Amino acid sequence: MKQLIACLITSLLFIVACSTLTLQPANFSWPIESVLPIDSDGNVVEERYSLEFNTAGLFFEEFQDSMAFGGKEMRLIRDNKGYYFMTAISFKNVYVFKAYDGTLTKKNKILINETGMQNPLFNQRDPFIELVDGLTKLNLTNEGIEGGLK
């Protein structure tokens, strides 16, 4: 029995010692969306938050054409958990990304409109991201549409 207790205490100490340091609570939300012009190479730059990435992969995913970004603007917002929500005019989906090791990694792809959105925009409605397209208004999380698509 004594041996079992000693083993349990040792294991507990080992687990505590090896756990990652976590600072919380943390809030990553941007107060308003950013509307970013896409340059000829497909890059966008968000100056206020010092964010820069290439959109060619996103356009390939959406249109199967990595050059479809020409003349378009990227709409981008970050929620309180730190997920990036992206979309643009004519997109059917909203893409959810997470920053990881020098990349933006897709976490979710939320289908909004099969025919493509006319004029999508984001609002910060902590803890949700509000998506507005014409009269359509949806609350999004990184997992999808809050309450499902109506």
Add this chain to the structure above:
Amino acid sequence: MIKNNFIVLVALALLLVFSSAYPQSDREIVDNFKKEYSEIEKQIKNATTLAELNKVVEKITSLKQNYIKHKELLDKSLYPDKYDKSILNLNSAYILRQGDFATIDVLQSEVGELKQQVEFLNQRNNELIAQVRKLEGQTQKDAKTIKKLENLVAELRSSIKERDELVLNMIDSLMPPTMREKDILTDKDKTLVMSEEEKQNVLNNVKTTITDNIRFMQITSLKPDDLNSIREQQNDFANKWQKVGIRLIEVYADDDQKTEELQQIEELFDNWYEAVEMEAWVSISEEFALNGIDLRFFNNGKEFTNSVLMFIDDELKNLGVKSEEESKRVYANFADSTWFATLQPVWMNYLIENKMLTEENKNKMESKIAEWKNALYPSNWWIYLIIALVIITVATFFFIRGRKPKVSDSVSMKE
């Protein structure tokens, strides 16, 4: 009629419901705020009158009221300022700009007052100049007339000085210090500074001031003290003109006449400088003429020296031709009554200090005058020398003779 009103009311209600139901972008709200903010900021900067600037107050109030409901969003989204700070910035910019107008307003009312005084003095100066000319024109001047003339000249000098100072103040008031420091005046600056009322007057006042000073010197005979004071005044005026003159031309001259106006005023300044220098030579020439000495015309140090040397040379040549009495009279008039009585004590320092005459030329003239004097009054030093020699010889002879022993005495001693 009632039916129509009802339709309008329903339409309005629907529009209201529809517009409130229509979702709005937060970003659009922030962008609109920024846009309105920038427009107000621009209007403050571009306002050219106080009335125009005052319209901005309503806009700032309206911006504040319209966006108060979005304060939280704006506080988060505006960077680096927040909603309150942005409104405060606009109010501060408005107050600062209002200060500019207040300064200009005060300066323009000062200009109005100065203008009246300048006009009065211009008229007075013209009258005084006319009176001085009239008295100067009289061939025979009694003591009373001369006294009156002196008083008039003093009055005129003080009046011109007073007017010059007013014009200088006016120039100051017309060009606020902040505008003087600018490299280039924009159209907006020019509109801000320009007083419509002064458009015709300001450059004319500068010209009149210089012209009157030139006229004053032409009709009066001045002494070095007066000329020194005029030079000082002239330098003040020229310095002020250099600082703000170009700016005033930019603002007040018509576009096609800017170069011409500038050239005219610069020429007047040159004439004024020349007149001050010339005045000394004219006054000196008049001093000689008063004593009946007609020197050849001169208007600089070199010419004056040549003229004096030539006059004395002529007199020396005429020594045997003219009577001795006449030659001595001319010398007395030249040297005793003019050169040593007035020129040397009154003018010489002024001429040397202002580099109008070199020391070398001064010495040349003085040597020549000494030579002239010697020719007229030859020194008899050699006669005195001979007399002295004779006296010394005689005295030595008697002294030696007195000490020599007599022969008979020496014989008896031997015995």
